[in-house]
Amino acid sequence: MYDSGENTLLIVDDEEINRAILANLFESEYKIIQAEDGQAGLEAIQTYGEELSAILLDVVMPRLSGMELLRQLSRQGLTTRVPIFLITADVGGATMQEAYGLGVMDVIFKPVVPYVVQRRVNSVVELFCARRRLGAEVERQRDQLLFQTQQLAEMGMGMVEALSTAIEFRSDESGEHVRRIHDITCHLLRTTPLGEGLPDDQISLIGVGAITHDVGKISIPDAVLNKRGRLTPEEYELMKTHTIKGAELLSKIPQMREHSAYHYAYDIALHHHERWDGGGYPHHLVGNETPIWTQIVALADVYDALVSKRCYKDALAADVALEMIRTGQCGVFNPDLLACFQQAEPYLRSFYRTAKGA
Amino acid sequence: MEQGKQQLLCAAGIDVEEALGRFMGNEALLLKFLLRFPGDDTFSRLRQAMEARDTTRAFEAAHTLKGVVGNLSMKELHGRLVPLVEALRAGDADAAAENWPALEAAYGKTLAALERIT
Numbered sequence: 001m002y003d004s005g006e007n008t009l010l011i012v013d014d015e016e017i018n019r020a021i022l023a024n025l026f027e028s029e030y031k032i033i034q035a036e037d038g039q040a041g042l043e044a045i046q047t048y049g050e051e052l053s054a055i056l057l058d059v060v061m062p063r064l065s066g067m068e069l070l071r072q073l074s075r076q077g078l079t080t081r082v083p084i085f086l087i088t089a090d091v092g093g094a095t096m097q098e099a100y101g102l103g104v105m106d107v108i109f110k111p112v113v114p115y116v117v118q119r120r121v122n123s124v125v126e127l128f129c130a131r132r133r134l135g136a137e138v139e140r141q142r143d144q145l146l147f148q149t150q151q152l153a154e155m156g157m158g159m160v161e162a163l164s165t166a167i168e169f170r171s172d173e174s175g176e177h178v179r180r181i182h183d184i185t186c187h188l189l190r191t192t193p194l195g196e197g198l199p200d201d202q203i204s205l206i207g208v209g210a211i212t213h214d215v216g217k218i219s220i221p222d223a224v225l226n227k228r229g230r231l232t233p234e235e236y237e238l239m240k241t242h243t244i245k246g247a248e249l250l251s252k253i254p255q256m257r258e259h260s261a262y263h264y265a266y267d268i269a270l271h272h273h274e275r276w277d278g279g280g281y282p283h284h285l286v287g288n289e290t291p292i293w294t295q296i297v298a299l300a301d302v303y304d305a306l307v308s309k310r311c312y313k314d315a316l317a318a319d320v321a322l323e324m325i326r327t328g329q330c331g332v333f334n335p336d337l338l339a340c341f342q343q344a345e346p347y348l349r350s351f352y353r354t355a356k357g358a
Numbered sequence: 359m360e361q362g363k364q365q366l367l368c369a370a371g372i373d374v375e376e377a378l379g380r381f382m383g384n385e386a387l388l389l390k391f392l393l394r395f396p397g398d399d400t401f402s403r404l405r406q407a408m409e410a411r412d413t414t415r416a417f418e419a420a421h422t423l424k425g426v427v428g429n430l431s432m433k434e435l436h437g438r439l440v441p442l443v444e445a446l447r448a449g450d451a452d453a454a455a456e457n458w459p460a461l462e463a464a465y466g467k468t469l470a471a472l473e474r475i476t
Contacts, residue, residue: 015422015425015426017391017425017426017429017430018425018429020387020391021380021381021429024381024382024384024387025382060421089421089424089425089428110425110428110429111380111425111428111429111431112380113380114379114380114382
């Protein structure tokens with residue numbers, strides 16, 4: 001191998017004197033392997049493969065001729081990875097042309113002139129070594145780039161999460177709300193039929209969209225956002241604009257717009273208050289006009305709000321919350337979604353226990 | 359190499375300087391192959407094939423012999439072999455036969471010189 005520190009040279013020739021001359025010529029720089037005909041050469045190549053730095057190949061040999069061996073190596077694609085030199089006493093033009101066509105690096109005539117063979121072989125071996133080194137270097141750099149890209153993506157995610165959490169702190173909610181909406185949404189998509197056909201990387205992107213569902217609340221005045229009593233009709237109308245404002249905000253951040261999670265995040269921010277019967281806002285979408293993942297976020301948002309303490313209410317027991325959702329007291333949800341949610345709900349409670357314990 | 363030996367080989371048409379260069383100055387290795395030359399059966403195989411007018415087998419033997427002779431820089435012998443090899447390659451037994459006596463003489467001269475240096 002190129003980094004083993006030792007170069008190996010295979011000499012394939014049926015004449016001992018030819019092998020001796022070439023071996024004597026290269027033994028100070030290379031580990032020499034000798035093969036006394038094409039068949040033995042083939043066996044040596046199968047043993048050493050790409051550890052070989054170069055192959056010096058005679059043409060006229062018993063059992064397997066140099067040209068036949070060359071044709072086999074060319075078919076295996078070895079000629080592009082190990083330089084092969086044809087060493088021959090006399091070649092017709094046609095043989096030489098075929099040899100070059102099959103990928104030999106050079107044709108050298110016998111009787112050999114030592115410094116000519118050395119120069120030609122060594123410079124090609126150096127070229128191949130440099131090429132392998134460069135190939136390895138390119139691979140290393142590509143791995144590094146991939147790693148850096150991943151780090152950047154993680155940092156971007158961290159920023160999105162930090163922004164969303166900061167916005168939530170304004171409304172006296174702990175940062176755990178966004179984390180839980182994310183967890184509930186991903187859990188339902190990964191473990192119930194709701195996520196059928198969605199690859200895991202897309203589910204992760206939907207999770208990102210779930211985190212930013214309420215960013216529009218940044219545009220709602222404190223007095224409305226944190227009001228302890230019931231909202232007036234005007235205040236409620238203002239509050240509802242957090243959906244449109246959120247989508248607008250996301251669309252104005254170029255980095256967000258180019259993010260692969262953008263189209264999920266945009267739709268979730270805009271439509272996570274829509275309801276199955278058209279009774280939601282802002283667009284009164286009906287049924288599956290709202291994509292299933294946004295419907296899931298909407299339900300997760302309602303459930304989390306019910307079982308958590310808010311400025312306008314106390315925390316409800318999970319059973320009570322589930323019953324309120326089931327009976328349509330928080331708007332109408334997709335029946336399939338409700339069925340899946342009801343099944344998964346006992347497990348979802350564990351998200352809260354861990355949160356309290358922490 | 360001893361002056362005397364070198365002169366003997368040169369007189370028999372062997373370019374010792376060139377041959378030594380090919381063996382990277384490794385005199386022992388060159389001598390090993392020079393002294394092995396008389397015992398090599400390629401020439402007798404060539405003679406048999408020539409007598410049988412078998413140009414295919416004669417070509418194979420002559421071709422092999424030319425390779426060895428070239429490596430050992432036996433210039434005179436090499437010069438005699440080239441037209442013979444070409445005649446045999448063309449399958450021309452008569453033209454080959456015409457070249458035979460001169461080749462045989464050069465071979466004898468080379469062998470005699472090698473015998474004297476052992």
